[in-house]
Amino acid sequence: MTIQTDKLIDILWQAAEAEIMPRFGKLGDGDIREKSEAIDLVTEADEAAERLIAREIAALMPNALFVGEESVAADPALLGKLGAADLAIVVDPVDGTFNFANGVPLFGVMMSVVKGGETVAGIILDPFAGDCHVAEKGAGAWAVPLDGERKRLSLGAGLPVEEMLGAASTGYMYGEERVSLLSNLAKVRSFFSYRCAAHEYRLLAKGGMQFALYNKLMPWDHLAGALLAQEAGGHAARFDGSAYLPSHTEGGLLVATDRDSWQALRDTIFPNITMAA
Structure with missing residues (x-):
């Protein structure tokens, strides 16, 4: 078809x-x-x-x-x-x-x-x-x-973690997990939330920022944006590095300008999550 x-x-x-x-x-x-x-x-x-x-x-x-x-x-x-x-x-x-x-x-x-x-x-x-x-x-x-x-559209070149600007949705993380994430996110240049994944993905796909992070995975919120970022040259995967699929509703999603930037950011903000085999 x-x-x-x-x-x-x-x-x-x-x-x-x-x-x-x-x-x-x-x-x-x-x-x-x-x-x-x-x-x-x-x-x-x-x-x-x-x-x-x-x-x-x-x-x-x-x-x-x-x-x-x-x-x-x-x-x-x-x-x-x-x-x-x-x-x-x-x-x-x-x-x-x-x-x-x-x-x-x-x-x-x-x-x-x-x-x-x-x-x-x-x-x-x-x-x-x-x-x-x-x-x-x-x-x-x-x-x-x-x-x-x-x-x-193109995400553009990657940057060192300390120079990255991105969107981070932390509203569905709780307790020590959220405290740890927010503390580690302080290591990037700046992060924000529009409360609208549509606009965050649009900004990412045209090179206006270097990453986007989401914990709650509903397919209507992220399938289009993840594909948009990937087709614009970026890398998208769940927090443990495994591929993000339409059937997934857990595991978080991290999107970045390229695979190396994704890995560097992931290691900085989620140092205690084991990478998938």
């Missing part, structure tokens, strides 16, 4: 224009709900956008398993089917929902294509910038504006 990337991009633009952007800054109290905790939210935009995307995917790829963040919230068993699916479409309709719900324009729409347990395409759309970042396995990573020419 040929990956119909252009058609998938069109579907995401439809969702952004019809269901997401008209609601930005206009949500009422009843349009925002908590899921697992106060910082884990869902809005009417998330649900409406996912319904539109699911409907269009069913027409375009009727045999594909659809795994959306909100679909899994309603039917958790869907997540366990992803690794064995011949073809699956994984969607985060609004990545950065906390930002979106609070009127902060740092959110995106993410989609990945999984074939036989492997991510083969990823799309991260920014409705405000008017473009998306797209990767296809073996074909590179590209910035694709709504109007204009594609531009190849």
Whole structure:
């Protein structure tokens, strides 16, 4: 099957224009709900956008398993089917929902294509910038504006650990593990969190920073971004060095400009984690 990337991009633009952007800054109290905790939210935009995307995917790829963040919230068993699916479409309709719900324009729409347990395409759309970042396995990573020419993306050259800038999501680490990580992260030049993996991966893929670190692995948050970084020349692996696969929800994810930079950073911030054989 040929990956119909252009058609998938069109579907995401439809969702952004019809269901997401008209609601930005206009949500009422009843349009925002908590899921697992106060910082884990869902809005009417998330649900409406996912319904539109699911409907269009069913027409375009009727045999594909659809795994959306909100679909899994309603039917958790869907997540366990992803690794064995011949073809699956994984969607985060609004990545950065906390930002979106609070009127902060740092959110995106993410989609990945999984074939036989492997991510083969990823799309991260920014409705405000008017473009998306797209990767296809073996074909590179590209910035694709709504109007204009594609531009190849590259993470650029690696830097020593003490000069690295990156994103680190530590909200789902606890106790001594979190204390140790934060202490070791002090050895890099600077780190931050946008509370939006979509924008962090976009910045990484165009060389604006040198690493990204995540502990919680939900496929809609990371499959597209990990592939984007890899196709832009970077290296992505779980904390123990093992490959990151669509079926993984644990083990953390570290992404860096190249394999050597990944190893140096990993040894600095996780010195006590044993490397996989």
